[in-house]
Amino acid sequence: MLRDLRSSREALVGVVYALLFLDNMLLTVVVPIVPDLLQRLEAMADGNSSRPAADENGRVGALLSSKALVQLVVSPAVGRLGHRVPLLAGCTSLLVASLVFAFSQQYYSLLAARSLQGVASACIGVSGMSLVAEQYQEQAARSRVMGVVLGSVALGVLVGYPFGGLLYDFVGKMAPFLVIAALAFLNGVVQLLLLDMKSAREHAVSGMGITTLLADGMVLAVAGAIWLSTSAMAVLEPCLPIWLMDTLRPQKWQLGMVFIPDSLGYLLGTNCFGGLAYRLGQWKVAVAAMMLVGVSAFSIPSARAVSQLAVPHFGLGLGIGVVDAALVPLLASLVDCRYGAHYGAVYALQQTAVSLAYCLGPLAGGELVRALGFPWLMRGLGAVTVLYCPLLAAVGRRPQGALLGDASAVNYQTAEDGDSGGTAYRRFLGSDTSN
Template sequence: MMNPVVGALTAHVGYQLPLFVGSINLLVATLLFAFGEHFLALLLARSLQGIASACISVSGMCLVAEQFPDDVIRSRIMGIVLGSMALGVLVGYPFGSLMYDFVGKMAPFFIISVAVFLNGVLQLFLLDLKPVPNRLLLSTSWHKLLSDGHVVLIAGAIWLSTSTMAILEPCMPIWLMDNIKPQKWQLGMVFIPDSVGYLLGTNFFGPIAYNLGRWRVAVSAMMVIGLSTVLVPSAGSVGQLAVPHFGLGLGIGVVDAALVPLLASLMDSRYAAHYGSVYALQQMAVSLAYSLGPLVGGEIVHAIGFPWLMRSVGLLNLLYCPLLIFTSHDVGIPVTTLNSSLMADAPAVNYKTNTANDQAANNNKNLYRRFLNSEDSD
């Protein structure tokens, strides 16, 4: 619910203030998790964490897109940012369980709160937290974004690939205990290959996707997701799950590394270069996957069983690939060369992006460009 609110807010106050507000919310939520004992306290903590996630995710990706207008560098930096989430999952589960067992419930949250506090102090010194009401921005409406086939396809691919993991996470442990009967410590180890694969996919495949063609790489990654998901039920032991789980995480990471930077490039080339709305849409796709995935998966698994659920989800990922292929006329072509005739009625107004594009187009010419309305150009 907060993602579109934050996206709209960034058009009025910029990207940096919501990032700081999100950090404050995260600090309060962490302390509530540490001290909370009752349902209402934990519910409030979870709600604040959701608000913090929306603020940090949307404004953070927007800030990266604005600060790094070069597409190659932007792809690499966004991959690192996306990979940091996988690193948090990879480290967070064993860290939280070990601290809980040996020190107590409060200890991991205290350590996290100290880290968030130090990060907030750094933001006070490094970020300009003043609202920027006079900022020249031409925000893109939701109707325009949802009318663009490319944006909808990207959001759909992110939603479907993320839904695969969202469905797998709650259903897998029950199937394991009923069929493979692993030891308790093995249940937590099952999802480590997913995080490792996602970490590698996001960190290393951003520039590769840019060079080979983002749509082409995204299609290949979704095929890997589909095949890996289909292979999950065929595993006869915990060890045999490592390969399909790694492929699943790698595929999701590559999809994100290829398509998330493409959203910023589409905004630069087709719309006003304000990224709040489009990254709010991207985060809504992720949130929708993790909210509906467990609910829908939990109902379907009772009707058709875990193996057929996984095969069906894998087949959906494979069937989505032709949509990406046949709807995208620019498969394999860098976004900077796209014909933006579909939606070219709004000029880009991101100063950093346009300055970089002007310098590239004019080689070493020193060009200063003011952004004026057409009525004022006389």
Template sequence: MDGEGRSSGLVKSAAVKLSEMGERTKELGTAMKDPHQQRRIILVIVCVALLLDNMLYMVIVPIIPDYLAELESEQSEHVHVVMHRNSSFNSTSQDKVNKNNLDIQIGVLFASKAILQLLVSPLTGTFIDRVGYDIPLLIGLSVMFVSTCIFAIGENYATLFAARSLQGLGSAFADTSGIAMIADKYTEESERSTALGIALAFISFGSLVAPPFGGILYEFVGKKVPFIVLACICLADGFLLLTVIKPFSNRTRENRPVGTPIYKLMVDPYIAVVAGALTVCNIPLAFLEPTISNWMETTMHSTQWQMGLTWLPAFFPHVLGVYMTVKLAAKHPNLQWFYGALVDENEFDNFRAQRSASEESSGPEYT
């Protein structure tokens, strides 16, 4: 009798727990249908997508130079052994040629993502106008997931180049649709500015935290682990997007305005000014990405986690700048051009300071 009583008690307890789980699931489903809650979930999804894109963009900074150098040394080891028999062989000149080739390979690898994204981004706008925001965002997350997995398993330059280029394709879909989705869901100017400020903060967080994240894991665990972690987060974000995405059968044909032709947008003065400002802001970063790791290894004999850690201090003033810009833009919207000019000047001042520090530290102390 005692055994039967215990078993019936366990059955009742399990039934109560299942009932509670069912109620919580219903509450979650009701909350997901609430437009206000949906906006928050969409903001989280977009922020995570932007975070992943920029982490994958910058996580390779301390990893790729060292990894490509190892691949180069393995491939040229047997060549050195054969040519060493020739007395006229100059190992110093050969090492210099190999280093120059490696620098070119690193630069091309870093640029491949931006080149493909530059070519595809104008086309994604037309695609988004026709199908909406959620499907392109899902496509972008899927492509980034595949790209991250290829980075994890890639063991030669061609594979890494394909993964980097594929990331540019995913970024063109994810970034464009994500920012557009935030602007569409947050119709009030103040809420939109706050939401876009949060998204920009996640972009900054991904760009500046990824190098120490990748450098530390690469140094102590290996190359695959950073990319596996990012792939898992990307997969989770994609599943979260599927919970709020509209099924094709429930999609209504919205009366969207006719899109403006690309050539008209390219000659628009406001768009030209914003595009020029973004280009100027990214020039110092484009110089530092493929060069700083090799320079630190050559002059300071730094390890990978130290190379990655050099990017971390810039995170805090960057986020502070984003916060201040959002607040100032809300109070004084007519002076937004002035804030952009200050940011551009600050970027060039930082670049000049880093260049001066590089020239000073590459003196007799390190040579």
């Protein structure tokens, strides 16, 4: 039975799905916790219980962006290191980061935990998506399965916000992090059972890197769309709770609940639009989704009650989910026809785009809120997103045949530097085709 699981594509997808879920659950669990926690720690240190919430913008932004900064640095290297070992390393890093979060009582230990999660996210995101792309070479199946896998991101976000807010309010700070640590440990055990770590080592793709892809206009346009759409959420995460605390003054549990609509929208977008985007045209669907992201971001500051945030938040999450469901599988197709199925490099670029958004978003967002105010920041970001749509549409007008090429011409071989003879590329698990 264990041998059957090791040869199953579905088992591999399940491992990646669970790990992405936990990573994004940890990502968002801290969002409703950190602003209030830092206020309490600062108040205890200064003996001042009336510190304004807005004064924490810079510290919260730095803490939340540290994860993305580390991920931004680590992701390009992970694309060259194979898949099995980075996946397990990501799981281990996630476990340790959760434990550090649970026991931290100082700002700098929280910063260390958030940074360590950046290593975990880089390993999980790049190696996980590369494995799924390799297992599903058929474009229609790849779009559908990748949409489902991306849904784990939405599910983790959906669970993380209210899970962190509720347990922090009613149980304590340690509870949500200890639950995530336990689940990460179980995922690591499953990996050790299913993945043969003693088998022949996977070959690094030394001749292909992010710099090569950055010279490709189509790949760069896709990465730019992913970066820009993700930036809207990256700005909201640290800035919206503080804006709400200063204006609408919600309960602590509402700071987590307010993100449920965009999480539901993302979950719907990724799960339902992967295959649909392939049938309708991935570029067209991505342009429409970018328009939705821009309009929704522009509308968020108009809310005068927490309940009025539901519609623009849902539209924002749906738009980002559809953008990812359309463009993330498209990246693999572009690499298939142009670079010989070097998925590690292209998904390192995709993770770099996401990391850049979550790095610049909290940092720049915290400072721009002070300079412009939260409403004008979101309206400006929405306008820029809409203005990007014509560029994305122009790139997508190229003939689909020239874009994707002939699938039969895809070369699934890589050459390893330092090996005098080429080494045939081998599927990670249970290959049903071979070179």
